[in-house]
Each structure stands twice: as C-alpha cells, then as structure tokens.
Amino acid sequence: MSAPAHSLQLSSTGRTRVRRLPERARSERDDLYAVLDAGKVCHLGVIIDGSPVVLPTGYGRRGDTLYLHGSSANRAIRAAAGQDVCVTVTLLDGLVCARSVFHHSMNYRSAVVFATARMVTDEAERLEGLHAVTEQLIPGRWAAARPPTKKELAKTSVLAVPLAEASVKVRNGPPADDEEDLGLPVWAGVVPAELTFGPPQADRLVDPAMAVPDHIRALTGPR
C-alpha cells in the first residue's frame, strides 16, 4: 500500500532531514524550482489558535522567494505573517498499479518548503509578488490585463516565503512488486495523470470578433 515515495537525491521524509539550500548543488535547487514552477496551486500550512490549518492558494516564484496573496481579510495569510509556515506543491503524475495491494502508489513530484513567512509592505515588492502570482497562473497575462489600482492593492495582502529550507520528493516509474508476485495473473502498470486545460470559454460580454490571445491559447492541451 504505497510505501512512501521512492526517494531521489533530494528526498526528505520530515523536517529533520530537510536540507538547506545554500548547501545544495545547483542541480538540486533546479529540481526544486522545476516542481514549484510547474504548479498552479500550493497548500499553505499555518498554525491558528494552536491547530494546523491547510488552505489552497495561488502562488508565484521570483528567485528564491515564493509569493502568496490573498484578500487583506484573509485570516490564514494574516496569521502566517512572521510565523513558521509550510508551503507544499504537489503534481500528480500517475497511478501506480501493482500486483499486490501493498505496493500500490502514485507517481508524483512534490516540494515542501519550510520558512518564516513575511508580510510584504514595500510597494515595489508587493507589485513584484503579484506579478509573480499572476504569471504563474497564466504566463503572459500581467501585460494583457488592466494593472491593479492603489485601491485594489490596499485590499490585497502579499506574503513572502523564502526558499530557505525545502525538500523535493519524486516517484516515477513502474510498480515495485515483490519478486514472488511477478507471476500473479494481475494486470500491473501505470496510468499516467496530468492536469489538462480545455478550450477557453470567452465571457459572454467579450466581443465575438476578439481573437483568443496567444497566452491563453498556449495553456490548452496537456502541460
């Protein structure tokens, strides 16, 4: 039953075993960037009133900082400021069907980031953070849409999460059945999984003569 993921060189099963980025080889940092850059949604973990709270939210990366944003009224974002947080990005790549129930698993890539979050107050950095979040959602979108006004910015909180401690886990490949099970008459293999985007649906007030822009068309099809 799904042992923990097979560990590649970056693997870590808990905070005690995470590695600090400055000590990492460039290739390992690139693996972390690759997972973070491929996602759309992260899960922010923060402690509120002594209990863990895990909420999904958009994010973006700029260098060695993740930016998250939310309404100024967003309780989790506000609670995270100055506190230890955990930000996790998970990409499901496949369902791993073994001959035994025990060896069923998933192929996936995940990045788990531990940091003290910082509420961004500098206006230039706040804009950079929002730019990163928007571009992560839809690359090329920032330049195409109306920029935020001061009033809109005042309603938005931007949280910075430094990529100081992180671990990356990857499981890929076929099932890892026990040798004595290989002859069982049970189909085994992998069912690939991915997040896909369908044909863009224009808002009803969009002029039907307006072409779907390239940065929207680029999303369609498998990622």
Place this chain on the structure above:
Amino acid sequence: MSAPAHSLQLSSTGRTRVRRLPERARSERDDLYAVLDAGKVCHLGVIIDGSPVVLPTGYGRRGDTLYLHGSSANRAIRAAAGQDVCVTVTLLDGLVCARSVFHHSMNYRSAVVFATARMVTDEAERLEGLHAVTEQLIPGRWAAARPPTKKELAKTSVLAVPLAEASVKVRNGPPADDEEDLGLPVWAGVVPAELTFGPPQADRLVDPAMAVPDHIRALTGPR
C-alpha cells in the same frame, strides 16, 4: 487578483466559521462528500516540533471517516495520532481570466477538514481503511490485486480522521470584473482545468496477451 473564492452556502474562511456536521442539512454533507470523493490526493497538515508540516498523501472515505495511510516509519502519520490535524482536498476546475489583474482567480472545489486524528489499531478497521484508500485511488482495484499479508499490514499505519468539522468552498463561473472594466479590449473568460488520465502503460513483465481490466480502462479520459 483572486479575491477569496465566491462563497456558496458551505463557505468558510477559517476555523472559527466552520460548521459542525451534525448541524448541517443533508445537502451540505453531500457537498462535502462529493468533493472528498472526487480527489486522489489530500494534504495532511500536522504540527511537528511546533511548526506546521503539510504533506501530500492518498486517502479514502468510509461514511464520516477519512482514512490515510503510510509506512509505519512515516513521521507525519505517527505525529498526527491523537493530535489536531487539518486535511485538505482541492480540485482545480479552471483558470479565471478577468479584464483586471485584480479579479483573476481560479475555479475550484475544496474541502478542509479539522479533526483529532486517531491511529487505527483494530485489525478489521485497518483493513477497511486500506480498502477505502485503495478504492479511492482506483475504484475496483482491491478485488483485483493480491490482498495484504500480515507482514505488510504490520508495516502500514492507518490514520482515521473523523469528518466532525469541515468546510467546503466552491468557486465557479465567469470572471467577476468591475462594471467599468467591461468595455476594456481585454479577452476575458475561463480556461477549464481537470485532472486527466492517459492510456494505461502495462508493466514490462505483464503478459502482452492480458487485457487491460475494466477498472483500469474506466480511469482513462477526463474525470
């Protein structure tokens, strides 16, 4: 820029506003079940050494209990036993492209469950939990694969998370632009997103004459 999701009747922005299931109408409980039953991966939040840790893992539901499992050596599963946890399931349904940067958002469904987790020790319930996890991953799979041995069961921890407190959030529909932006020459709309499964890839040791079973074929295509 993605205000928080538009709230349907179940919405809750934080633990203070979650509702207790016994007080809910049946339709609300069904909404919770629908989100949980549609996912493959949950994010488990637990406090370890005073800091939040968020890890992706498989899960399954049986009635009003979520079951999670992991290796007996899994630190997060062990740390969760008897402790407050948060289990979140998020389904991304679309990218919402507004005319203004500010109103960009995502369509999604999410369920956030707060509970005190319980390590399952009863052998019959442990098997039920593993059955639920396996069937969530691939419906119909449990009966097709070799059942777990006592030795394998001894290596597996099963965690029960009661659906006592939970909130469901759903955002769907078109962008919610400000009226004064509707005339801007900016394409706006929704790009639908979904997790899709590709053609099954048989393990190299599977007899080429063996047909792909129906429960595997049923996964292929959009969910």
